Amino acid sequence: MLGFAIRRLLSTIPVLFIALTICFFILRLAPGGPFDEERSLPENVLANLQAHYHLDKPLIEQYFRYIGSVVRGDLGPSFTTEDFTVAELIALGLPYTLILGGSAFILAILFGVASGIISGLYQNRSADYVTSATVMTGLIIPSFLMAPILQLVFGVQLEWLPVGGWGDGSIAYLTLPVIVLSLTHIARISRLMRGSLIETMSANYIRTARSKGIGEKLVVLRHAIKPALLPVLSYLGPAAGYLLTGSLVVETIFGLPGIGRYFINAALSRDYGMVLGTVIFYMVVIVILNLLVDLAYAYLDPKVRVR
Amino acid sequence: MKKFLLSAFAVAAFTLSGALNAQAVTLHVHNESDPASLDPHKVSGDWENRIVGDMFEGLLTEDVDAKPVPGQAKSWEISDDGLTYTFHLRDGIKWSDGAPVTADDFVFAFRRIMDPATASSYAYLQYPIKNAEPINSGEVKDLTQLGVEAVDETTLKITLESPTPYFLGALTHYTAYPVPKHVVEDKGADWIKIENIVTNGPYKAIEWVPGSHVKTEKNPEYYDFDNLKIDNVVFYVLEDASAALKRYRAGEFDILTEFPSDQYQWLQENHPGEARVAPFAGLYYYVMNSSKPPLDDARIRQALSMAINREVIGPQILGTGEPAAYSWVPPGMNNYVDTPYNAEWADLDYSAKVEKAKELIAEAGYGPDKPLEIQLRYNTNENHKRIAVAISAMWKVLGVNITLFNAETKVHYAELKKGQLEIARAGWLADYNDPVNLLQLLRSDIGDNYGRWKSEEFDALLAEAKTTQDLKARAELLYKAEKVAIDDSAAAPIYYYLSRNVVSPKISGFNSNTFDIHRTRWMSKSE
Numbered sequence: 001m002l003g004f005a006i007r008r009l010l011s012t013i014p015v016l017f018i019a020l021t022i023c024f025f026i027l028r029l030a031p032g033g034p035f036d037e038e039r040s041l042p043e044n045v046l047a048n049l050q051a052h053y054h055l056d057k058p059l060i061e062q063y064f065r066y067i068g069s070v071v072r073g074d075l076g077p078s079f080t081t082e083d084f085t086v087a088e089l090i091a092l093g094l095p096y097t098l099i100l101g102g103s104a105f106i107l108a109i110l111f112g113v114a115s116g117i118i119s120g121l122y123q124n125r126s127a128d129y130v131t132s133a134t135v136m137t138g139l140i141i142p143s144f145l146m147a148p149i150l151q152l153v154f155g156v157q158l159e160w161l162p163v164g165g166w167g168d169g170s171i172a173y174l175t176l177p178v179i180v181l182s183l184t185h186i187a188r189i190s191r192l193m194r195g196s197l198i199e200t201m202s203a204n205y206i207r208t209a210r211s212k213g214i215g216e217k218l219v220v221l222r223h224a225i226k227p228a229l230l231p232v233l234s235y236l237g238p239a240a241g242y243l244l245t246g247s248l249v250v251e252t253i254f255g256l257p258g259i260g261r262y263f264i265n266a267a268l269s270r271d272y273g274m275v276l277g278t279v280i281f282y283m284v285v286i287v288i289l290n291l292l293v294d295l296a297y298a299y300l301d302p303k304v305r306v307r
Numbered sequence: 308m309k310k311f312l313l314s315a316f317a318v319a320a321f322t323l324s325g326a327l328n329a330q331a332v333t334l335h336v337h338n339e340s341d342p343a344s345l346d347p348h349k350v351s352g353d354w355e356n357r358i359v360g361d362m363f364e365g366l367l368t369e370d371v372d373a374k375p376v377p378g379q380a381k382s383w384e385i386s387d388d389g390l391t392y393t394f395h396l397r398d399g400i401k402w403s404d405g406a407p408v409t410a411d412d413f414v415f416a417f418r419r420i421m422d423p424a425t426a427s428s429y430a431y432l433q434y435p436i437k438n439a440e441p442i443n444s445g446e447v448k449d450l451t452q453l454g455v456e457a458v459d460e461t462t463l464k465i466t467l468e469s470p471t472p473y474f475l476g477a478l479t480h481y482t483a484y485p486v487p488k489h490v491v492e493d494k495g496a497d498w499i500k501i502e503n504i505v506t507n508g509p510y511k512a513i514e515w516v517p518g519s520h521v522k523t524e525k526n527p528e529y530y531d532f533d534n535l536k537i538d539n540v541v542f543y544v545l546e547d548a549s550a551a552l553k554r555y556r557a558g559e560f561d562i563l564t565e566f567p568s569d570q571y572q573w574l575q576e577n578h579p580g581e582a583r584v585a586p587f588a589g590l591y592y593y594v595m596n597s598s599k600p601p602l603d604d605a606r607i608r609q610a611l612s613m614a615i616n617r618e619v620i621g622p623q624i625l626g627t628g629e630p631a632a633y634s635w636v637p638p639g640m641n642n643y644v645d646t647p648y649n650a651e652w653a654d655l656d657y658s659a660k661v662e663k664a665k666e667l668i669a670e671a672g673y674g675p676d677k678p679l680e681i682q683l684r685y686n687t688n689e690n691h692k693r694i695a696v697a698i699s700a701m702w703k704v705l706g707v708n709i710t711l712f713n714a715e716t717k718v719h720y721a722e723l724k725k726g727q728l729e730i731a732r733a734g735w736l737a738d739y740n741d742p743v744n745l746l747q748l749l750r751s752d753i754g755d756n757y758g759r760w761k762s763e764e765f766d767a768l769l770a771e772a773k774t775t776q777d778l779k780a781r782a783e784l785l786y787k788a789e790k791v792a793i794d795d796s797a798a799a800p801i802y803y804y805l806s807r808n809v810v811s812p813k814i815s816g817f818n819s820n821t822f823d824i825h826r827t828r829w830m831s832k833s834e
Contacts, residue, residue, distance in 0.1 A: 032717030035428070037351075038734065040724050040754040042431050044423075044444030052426035081517055082344040083499055092517055148549060156556045163554040165543065166519050255545035255554075257518035270717055 001298075005291055012287045016280065020070070023279050024063055027272055034079040034270040053077065066276070075280070076273035080266070086277035093259035096166065100250070100258060101243035103178045108185035108239065111135075113232065115186070116193020120228070121220065123198055135190045138183030147180045147253040164254040177254045181247060185239050189232055197228040230301060237293040241286050245278075331538040332832050334814070337551040337563045338542035341517055346499045347484040348420045348427045353736075353823065354564070356481055358521050358542050361827050363484035364508040366394050366413070366463070367475055371829040373820040375476045379408060379485065379507065380463075389470030389776050396461040401528040402487050404505045410457035412507075415488040417455040432482045432738055435471040470776045472642045473741035480739065484508075509535055509828045518544055536816075536831035555809055561832065562817065562825075563809035568626045568690065574809065582809050584627055585819035588637050589736035589804035590745060591629070593683075593698075594758035596729050597797070601671070601679055602758075608796035610667035611730070613652055613660045614701050621802050624693050632800035635749070635789050639821055641740040643782050648789040650796075661704060668705050679707040685732035686719035694801070695732065723757040733757060736804060740822070742785050743772070749792050760797040 035041055035049055050056040054065060069076055075086035084092070115135050119128045138146070154176060155163030167173040200206065201224055209219050247260030259281070266274035342355040347363050350356070360369075368378030380394040400408040420427045421442045434440045437454025441447040454466035467474065477483065487505040491498045498504065501515055509531065510523040521542045525535045543560065545551045548567045552574075554560045566574065566582060574582040595602045595611065602608055621629030634647035652660060673679045683699060685691040692713065699709035714722065723731055735755075737744045747753060750769060751761040768788035775781040792798075806823035816830035 030718075032715070032719075032721035034717075036717045036721040036724065038716070038720060040720065041428055042444075042754065044440075045426075045428055045431060048423040048426040048443070048445075049428060052424070080343055081341060082349050083346070083515075084517060089517055096518075148553070151550065151553045156553050159557065163557045163559055164545065164550055165554070165559065166516070251518065252545075253547050253550045255519065255543055255547075255550065257516045261518060268715055268717070 001295070005295070008291050008294075009287065012283070016283050017067070019283060020067070020276060020279060021063070023276055024066065024272075025059075027267075027270075027275055028059060030270070032270060034272065036270075053079065066273075070276075070280070075277040078266075078274045079271045080269050080274070086273045089262065089274070090259055090277055090281055093257055093262070096256060097244055097247065097258040097260065099169070100174065100177060100181065100247060100256065101240070103174060104181035104185070104243050105236075105240055107178060108182040108189055108243075109232075109236070111182070112186045112189025113193050113229070116190040116232075117197060117220075117225070119190065119194040120197030120201070123194075128194075132190070132194070135187040139187035141183075143180050143183070143249045144253065146183060147176070147250060150176050150180065151253070164256075166256050177250045177256060181243060181250050185243070188235065188239070192231050192235055193228065196231045197224060200224045200228040203227075226300060230297070233293060233296055233300065237286075237289040240289050241282070244285055245282050332536065333539040333541060334537045334827060334830065334832055335559060335561045336540060336542050337545055337555070337560045337565070338521075339544070339546055339564060341544045342521065344499065345504060345512055345515070345521075347481040347486065348416075348425055348430075350481060351429045354542075356824070357564070358512070358523065359481050359484070360508070360824065361510040361523060361540065362504075362506040362508045362512060362526075363481065363486075365478050365480070365483040365485070366396075367478045369479050369822075369824050369826055371816055371818050371826075373822045373824040375479050378479070379413075383475075389472075390467050392465045392467070392474070393458070394463045394465070396463065397530055398461075400507065400530055402490075402505045402507050403511045403526045403528050404487075404490070405528060406487065406489055406505075407460075408485060408507050409460050410463040411460075412485040412488050413463050414455050414457050415491070416485045417483075418450040418453055419486060419491070420482055421453055422450060427482070429482050432477060432480055435467050435469070435474055435477070437466040437468050439468075469774055472778055472781065473739050473743075476641070476741070477739045509826075510540060520544060531828065535828060537827050540827050552809070555811070561811045561814050564807075566807055566809050571627050578809070581812065582807070583817075583819050584805050584807055585823075586630070586637070586639060586821055587736070587804040587806040587823050588640060588740065588821045589734065590632060590635065590637055591732075591734045591801045591804060592632070593799040593801060594723070594728065594731050594733050595760075595796070595798060596726065596758055597761070598726065598759035601673070601681075602729060604671050605795050606667040606671045607673070607679070608799070610664035610671075610705060611702060611707070612650070612796050612799035613667075614664040614705050615698055615799060615801060616657050616701055617801060618657070620694060620697065621805075624697050625690060625802075627805060627807060629802040629805050632803050633793075635792055635797075635800055636742040636745050636785075637737070637803045637821075640737070640742050640745075642778055643742045644786045647742070648786055648793055650793050664705055668707070673706065675706045679705075680710070681707060682710045682712055682729045683731070684712045684714065684719060684722070684728055686716040687713045691732050698801075724754060726757070726759060728757065731757060734804070737822070742782075742789070743769070746785060746788055746792070749797050758798050760792070760795070762791055762795060762797070765791045765797075 035046055054062060078084060078086050078089055081089060115131045119131045122128045151163045154161045161175055162173050206219060206223060209223050245260060245263055247258055248264050251258045251260045262274055263278050266278060338357055339354045342358055344350055345359060347359045350359055364378045366378055366380040367375045370376040379396055379400055381397045383392055383394045385392055396410060402408055419425055420430050421439050423443060423445045430443050438447055438452045442450060442453055456464050458464050485507060490503060490505045494503045501512055504512055506526055509526055509529045511526045512521055513524045514522040523540045525538055548565045551563050552566055552570055555563050571582060595608050597603050617631030633649040633653035636643060636647040638647055668674060683695055685695045695711055702709055735745060735748060746769060748755045749760055749765060750756060751766055765788050768784050772781045772784040775784060810817045813833050814830055817825050
């Protein structure tokens, strides 16, 4: 198992470099540079800045310089937040992102699976309709709308929860952003779980189990849920990746520290080092998550284990 | 049981810290973006100025109305030719680590900001200082050639290239702040990290969580420490203005530095007096590319400018009542005539303006049979879009067909710099209180003149004003220059900016002013 994991991780290194190379050059093809602002800089000042960041060197030299520093573990400076390096910014934001994304992930699994089971077992009955309608609302209303509504109701009107900010990082501050972040995933997981459970419940071995006279509760718990979870599992990898990197809206509206913002803002501000830093981070996250999903598959699905 | 004890302890600790904090007065400021740096030589935005300007203090500083008043210098003399300024530092001023602030720190700071290696993007603001520009552009390598010298520990002499009437005001700017020589030399670029930072202003940063906030604490070594009413300031990063308003309503913020335009009405009705909208020294304008047809024809530029119904833009399209602009220099700037030069046709009825504009277009050889086709560019933003749509509708009446084109800010300005435009949106907020700051945007040799408008007369008037010491004569020269530009419709001024803040009734000492600078030092907060 360990050997498999290490081989998988090593095999991604060439992919990482190809992706980095493509990103590096695509980024430079984009019009506008990091120092194009509302007020243009005098030529000499611009020259000072470009020399400072080696942007005056030939592109190919800049590329090798960058790759060289990445190999040494240095992701370079950020143009927009000069007091920190790209690696420092990612490291500073990561704990917040992990707490936020992790909580949303757990919430999404718990509510998504639970509501999916209810919907699946009471297929096309009122319990199914009510549950499905509720979770689908979370999917239909986009987070940039849901967040302000929740802020207005629970923060401003009812005054139950803080409207925004990280505060002391307590549950009160996390509640609204975590809910907003998890809603779409609750809905998706719920739909997957429902469909897969319905399919499983009509499988032959379930019929066999029933024919042996096992109670319905035991049939569901012991025989149906585990195989029905497989499609959900394959969704969890991308979902976790999204939760760790796609929290821009939630971070922006709630004013939370985290790295989600860097994925969009760095590109908009042509913060070259930061864009590449986020690319590296994203790829590493995806590789690790896919590995975890594969390992979990092996645990849940005997067919995979045999192979 | 262990768990219970732990949580009991946590509750006790929490209550205790709550009790201690109750005495500390904390100001919560909505500050939009993350600062790029806390180093005064590396910043350029007003959100950075709010923090950095609370932490450092120049020879002069801003009073509650943002007027220049003595800061680290207690007094100064200006030579008769207006070229030499001699400053006397206050007695006993100290850095936050207890080291004395000396004239040498100022010399060090001015040399550092002009050193090309520092790559300061705002260094040009101090170009009036002798040899500043040649040093900053690398023509002069010897930093000691800069016109700043320490006469003794507490006396600083600054020599200028030419008399500069706004120079004292420019010294309140963060490009003129001292930096602690002893710390910068010791720690290098890391001197600004929270664990190393040493300041000479009323506050000092104690915490920075990128994406969340910067927290400052008052500096016991500051000479006016006893009068500081606010103990801590938290500057929050929050780019979403409507979320900021909600946090304000919930009492999480004391001051908002922006609010959504469409909430202005609501704010006035529900929080009367808290939304502070005040004239701000800045201009929102459209540049027109004078270097190629059809906009090289002044008649067309004038027609387009005349047909903009400026009176509806502020009150109705933006909703905050930005005043219509017919001059290039916003009203109320120092060292200028009482009223800036308004376009001759400014006072005509709108219908008369449209008629005249139609005539001009016809004279230039265009009309319904041969419509003008022009592209209007703006940087992607809801308000810019609304204005562009409205103005293209106003131009449609003249038989001008407008294609709208929007691009993100970086691309927009990169294209403008390359001259890739017909008509484009631009804006300028004054850096210092002098009409030259805006007029120079139309100088033919400057990169910010995106429309490539060129007038030898205008350039000559500005050059003459630069060497004129008599303020009245200088103002007249600048006024003439403004007239040349406006009469030739060098660009289309649209409205003068307004500063937009929301201030809790708990806060006093927040006075609206044309530079929208509000130092915490003057504020207090009642519970």
